[in-house]
Amino acid sequence: PSEVKKWDNFHTRALQAVNILREQGYNPFPLEKEIGDKPESYQKVNHLAIGKKVTYANLYSNHYAAQGEKTLVDGVRGGWMYNDDRWQGFIDCDFDVTIDLGKETDIKQVCAEFIQLxxxxxxxxxxxxxxxxxxxxHYDTLATVDNDISPDIETLQFKEFxxxxxxxxxxxxxxALSNGIAGGWLFTDEIRIK
Structure with missing residues (x-):
């Protein structure tokens, strides 16, 4: 029952169980390093593109569609992993979208985050x-941003462009241009325009 559940007691026992599993030759999740979900994913973010029309030059994969055409402008940021139904995935192609703000608007920022594993x-x-x-x-280039993180890094990486x-x-x-590795994915969660 919830009235007798104690997080600290459970966490201590779970850490002990992880150590026992390691001693038995298993490779459990390193619970001692667990830090909860990505802070950005806890609250909706408000920006000028919320609910606006998104046109895709290359369609996202059905396997990682997230919330479909609403995903990039729904105010919801992704968590630590690309398979949480918040990140939208594109395989073997560039990520190329156009957002219609509905009217001419003063803008000061455009950004999106990508993930690498x-x-x-x-x-x-x-x-x-x-x-x-x-x-x-007629389009004017606002920015061209090169990636400076090597694809050889083994650990989880995030970068905002x-x-x-x-x-x-x-x-x-x-x-966003694919790095050209065959079978490679690009994942992003939200295009924020302010």
Whole structure:
């Protein structure tokens, strides 16, 4: 019953169980290093693109669709792992979307976060190009951001690719280039425009 549950007691016993499993030759999750979910995933984030129309040049994978076309503009950030139904995945292609803000708007920031985990072939993009347009036809490049994290790193990596400045735009194009490794994934959770 919940009235007799004590977190500290449970946690102590769970840590002991992990050590026993290690002694028996198993490789359990390193519970002593567990830090909870990613802080960004606890609260919705508010930004100019919430609920706006997203047009995809390359469609996301059905295996990692998250919330479909709403995923990138629903205000929900991803957790520590790409399979939590918050990250949207693209395989063997660039990530290339355009967001229609509905009207010409003053913008100061455009950013998105990507995840890398070498084992399952989840990579950071090679480069990100962020562009803006007032008419949907002529785009100005706001930023070109190169990735500086090696694909050879074995541990989980996160990197935010973005732009800050002052511009007027109705349309924002966010393009993340695949690193070209066959069978490789790109995952992002939210494009934030402020």
């Amino acid at each position: 070498k084992g399952p072939y989840v990579w950071l993009p090679k480069q990100v190009i962020i562009s803006s347009s007032v008419d949907g036809e 973005g732009w800050e400045g002052n511009a007027k735009a109705r349309y924002i194009r966010y393009k």
